[in-house]
Amino acid sequence: MDLSINGPKEFITLYIGNFELPLVTQTTITLIITTVALIILSLVVYKNVKKRPGGFQVIVEKLVTMLYDMVEETMGRHNLKFAPFIGTLFVSSFFGSILGMTGVLRSSTADLSVTMAWALVTTGLVWYHSIKAKGFGGWLKGFTEPIVVMTPMNIVSEIAQPLSMAFRHFGNMVGGSVLTALIYGALSAVTNIVFGWLPEAVLSVFPPIFQAGIPAILSIYFDVFSGFVQAFIFCLLTMVYVGTACPPPEESEQLPDAAEPSTESGD
Amino acid sequence: MEFAVKFLDGFESFVGVNFWTMIFAWCNLLILYILMKKFLFGPIKGMIDKRQSEVDEMYTSAEEAERRAHELEAEYTERLSTAKEESEEIVRAAQRRAQLRSEEIIKEAEADADRIKERAGEEIELERIRAVNEIKDEVSEMAISIAEAVIERDISEEEHRSLIDSFIDQMGDEK
Numbered sequence: 382m383d384l385s386i387n388g389p390k391e392f393i394t395l396y397i398g399n400f401e402l403p404l405v406t407q408t409t410i411t412l413i414i415t416t417v418a419l420i421i422l423s424l425v426v427y428k429n430v431k432k433r434p435g436g437f438q439v440i441v442e443k444l445v446t447m448l449y450d451m452v453e454e455t456m457g458r459h460n461l462k463f464a465p466f467i468g469t470l471f472v473s474s475f476f477g478s479i480l481g482m483t484g485v486l487r488s489s490t491a492d493l494s495v496t497m498a499w500a501l502v503t504t505g506l507v508w509y510h511s512i513k514a515k516g517f518g519g520w521l522k523g524f525t526e527p528i529v530v531m532t533p534m535n536i537v538s539e540i541a542q543p544l545s546m547a548f549r550h551f552g553n554m555v556g557g558s559v560l561t562a563l564i565y566g567a568l569s570a571v572t573n574i575v576f577g578w579l580p581e582a583v584l585s586v587f588p589p590i591f592q593a594g595i596p597a598i599l600s601i602y603f604d605v606f607s608g609f610v611q612a613f614i615f616c617l618l619t620m621v622y623v624g625t626a627c628p629p630p631e632e633s634e635q636l637p638d639a640a641e642p643s644t645e646s647g648d
Numbered sequence: 649m650e651f652a653v654k655f656l657d658g659f660e661s662f663v664g665v666n667f668w669t670m671i672f673a674w675c676n677l678l679i680l681y682i683l684m685k686k687f688l689f690g691p692i693k694g695m696i697d698k699r700q701s702e703v704d705e706m707y708t709s710a711e712e713a714e715r716r717a718h719e720l721e722a723e724y725t726e727r728l729s730t731a732k733e734e735s736e737e738i739v740r741a742a743q744r745r746a747q748l749r750s751e752e753i754i755k756e757a758e759a760d761a762d763r764i765k766e767r768a769g770e771e772i773e774l775e776r777i778r779a780v781n782e783i784k785d786e787v788s789e790m791a792i793s794i795a796e797a798v799i800e801r802d803i804s805e806e807e808h809r810s811l812i813d814s815f816i817d818q819m820g821d822e823k
Contacts, residue, residue, distance in 0.1 A: 423684050469677065493665050
């Protein structure tokens with residue numbers, strides 16, 4: 382029995398001197414499939430959008446309404462312009478996660494590169510809007526609040542924010558896949574033990590019947606449920622961080638500390 | 649400088665960040681964001697908002713129509729009641745006028761009747777006087793002829809006439 386837990390498969394790698402650049406990996410393929418599938422879905426919806434919606438459009442509209450309501454609730458009405466981005470992030474994450482169910486593909490969110498890239502987008506948005514609101518000096522000064530002694534802590538929490546987001550998402554998804562792989566191995570071992578008395582030739586083609594059923598339920602938990610929850614958490618954190626960096630226009634003057642909790646809760 | 653593209657079957661590190669994959673993830677996210685905003689979130693949200701505003705508009709116009717209907721109802725009710733009053737007024741006026749007219753007509757008729765009666769009385773009086781005169785004449789002539797026959801005496805006619813006239817006058821006065 383061989384059980385190995387690996388990172389994403391490398392398919393095509395570019396070597397320039399000692400520098401190696403993996404051009405195509407399992408993750409990039411999953412990302413491409415996610416993007417193409419979602420674009421096709423969007424175009425299908427776009428082509429069929431009617432004033433009197435059919436069943437499918439009703440569901441899409443319900444989801445879009447929920448998204449906008451959630452963004453309005455979390456970030457405020459003035460930040461509704463972020464809703465399409467949050468929605469894109471959510472569907473990218475969720476589809477990327479459940480594609481791992483196929484067994485052939487690997488969840489794109491089970492690659493730290495992807496979750497790190499998304500977390501850095503959130504941090505970039507937070508920094509961009511903080512600097513835009515308070516100016517570069519004001520943003521730097523924000524690190525010394527509430528007292529100067531806190532400066533190193535604030536800097537650490539600022540750095541910890543994208544790291545924690547990326548590792549949380551990555552860890553949850555990859556943990557699920559590791560557990561699934563372990564259980565598959567364990568179940569094949571059970572098969573070998575129970576049917577070990579069969580001749581070698583029969584055993585080699587014997588279906589690992591214990592692998593049917595139990596992993597499906599686990600897959601629903603680890604890929605669908607966990608994928609949904611992690612996508613939701615990732616989007617919620619993005620909304621909270623970006624939302625605190627973009628306070629309502631009239632309150633931005635009165636509440637200079639409004640962006641502060643984002644640095645505190647980054648871990 | 650060595651340069652090579654290899655197709656291989658290796659694995660990336662389990663916990664590692666591949667910068668190329670990150671760039672790829674960013675590009676995918678950007679493309680998805682732009683396209684989904686244009687083809688999914690934009691149109692769907694626009695449609696929802698449009699429908700919402702349409703429904704709001706419908707409700708507003710329905711309320712407006714209801715309000716107008718109530719106004720019209722009140723107006724027509726008022727108009728109906730004034731019309732009824734007016735018609736009653738007209739009927740009353742007509743009745744009054746008719747009453748006045750009938751009274752007038754009766755009065756006129758009475759006046760006419762009085763005048764006719766008066767004239768008839770006058771005529772009767774005249775007739776009577778004429779008849780009396782005629783009777784007087786006849787009586788006087790009869791008396792004369794009777795007297796002539798009785799007394800066989802020829803006296804002048806003038807004397808007779810004055811004699812009889814005085815007699816008849818006495819008679820007429822006695823009547």
